Amino acid sequence: MATHDPSLPPAGKARLRVVRRSEFLVxxxxxxxxxxxxxxxxxxxxxxxxxxxxxxxxxxxxxxKNYVPERTWWVIAKDPEQExxxxxxxxxxxxxxxxxxxxxxxxxxxxxxxxxxxxxMRVLPEDAREYLRxxxxxxxxxxAHLLPRALFTALERFGATRSVQDASAAARNVCGMENERxxxxxxxVRFVAWAIPSLGFVGTVRGIGExxxxxxxxIEGDVSGVTAGLGVSFNSTLIALSxxxxxxxxxxxxxxxxxxxxxxxENHVDERLLRHLHVH
Numbered sequence: 001m002a003t004h005d006p007s008l009p010p011a012g013k014a015r016l017r018v019v020r021r022s023e024f025l026v027x028x029x030x031x032x033x034x035x036x037x038x039x040x041x042x043x044x045x046x047x048x049x050x051x052x053x054x055x056x057x058x059x060x061x062x063x064x065k066n067y068v069p070e071r072t073w074w075v076i077a078k079d080p081e082q083e084x085x086x087x088x089x090x091x092x093x094x095x096x097x098x099x100x101x102x103x104x105x106x107x108x109x110x111x112x113x114x115x116x117x118x119x120x121m122r123v124l125p126e127d128a129r130e131y132l133r134x135x136x137x138x139x140x141x142x143x144a145h146l147l148p149r150a151l152f153t154a155l156e157r158f159g160a161t162r163s164v165q166d167a168s169a170a171a172r173n174v175c176g177m178e179n180e181r182x183x184x185x186x187x188x189v190r191f192v193a194w195a196i197p198s199l200g201f202v203g204t205v206r207g208i209g210e211x212x213x214x215x216x217x218x219i220e221g222d223v224s225g226v227t228a229g230l231g232v233s234f235n236s237t238l239i240a241l242s243x244x245x246x247x248x249x250x251x252x253x254x255x256x257x258x259x260x261x262x263x264x265x266e267n268h269v270d271e272r273l274l275r276h277l278h279v280h
Contacts, residue, residue, distance in 0.1 A: 027095055034091045042083050050078035081203030081236040085196050089243040092192040096254045099185065103257050106145040110268050114138070114151060122278040128159030146261065150174045150269050164277045171269045179262045186251065193247045200240020 050072075057069040076082070115131050117123065123131065135143070135152045142148060150171045158167035 023098070026098070027091075030094050031091050034087055034094070038083060038087045038090065042078075046074055046083075047078050049074040076235045077239060079203060079236055081199050081206070082239040085199050085236075085240050085243050088192045088196055088199075089247055092189050092247050093250060095189055096186075096250050099182070100254050100257060103182075103254075103261050106147065107257075107261050107264070109142065109145055109147045110264055113272060114148065115273060117272065117276045121276055123158075123273075123276045124278060125159050125162040128155045131155050132159070146175065146178045146265050147268060149178075150265055151273055154269060154273055158277055162279050164274065164279065167277060168270075168274050171274070172266060175262050175266050175269075179259065182258045182262075183255075186255070189247070189251055193244060193251060196244045196247060197240045200237045200244075203236025203240070204234075206236075 053072055053074055114134060132155050135148050138148055153174045154167040154171040157170035
């Protein structure tokens with residue numbers, strides 16, 4: 001959608017496509033790096049600790065029938081469902097941090113006055129070309145952000161149509177397209193936020209299945225297999241729901257940041273440009 005933005009010239013559209021492709025590659029590389037890092041931590045640290053703790057607890061239970069095993073983080077997090085949930089949560093947090101950084105960079109531009117229009121000054125349609133050159137002279141990195149694009153589109157439409165209403169509609173159209181683009185780019189994060197608790201329920205089903213397989217031993221008095229399976233069920237659900245709450249909180253904060261960026265950009269264009277536009 002962003003590649004059809006009328007606020008960008010053909011060269012700007014091509015550059016924006018390159019930027020989007022680079023962002024996708026960065027996200028995929030980050031996913032691969034997170035998978036490798038988390039699996040390494042689980043292989044080297046988490047699972048060896050969990051195995052050692054469970055062996056120690058079983059040894060104590062064999063001697064002391066009244067011993068109640070302590071729930072430790074290593075045992076709670078040891079299963080593959082929890083590992084996958086951590087991978088998805090960490091990757092989603094990285095993607096949201098990446099998007100938040102871009103939104104904050106765009107927001108910092110709101111503190112600048114690109115057109116330097118003093119109060120009371122009128123901008124006529126024939127003056128639009130002069131102010132367009134000020135926007136065009138910006139570095140490519142700044143020129144691609146929302147505010148310069150909205151100002152450029154409003155000035156260009158005002159010069160072409162000699163209508164303040166058309167200029168205002170054009171600027172709001174750019175802001176609306178940007179809002180839709182940012183919202184669409186979060187679709188994968190929304191999927192992850194849905195997938196994490198689903199993976200927790202997969203662990204729950206797997207744990208219950210393992211418990212049922214050991215039901216015949218429970219009848220004979222050995223309930224260790226049943227309790228181990230139920231432990232998998234509750235542990236995976238606990239980790240998944242906790243991580244899902246964290247991801248959803250960060251997602252809502254990012255959406256709030258992006259929506260405020262769009263609204264503040266519209267207000268900036270209204271105050272710094274549109275109120276100065278006049279037609280003979």
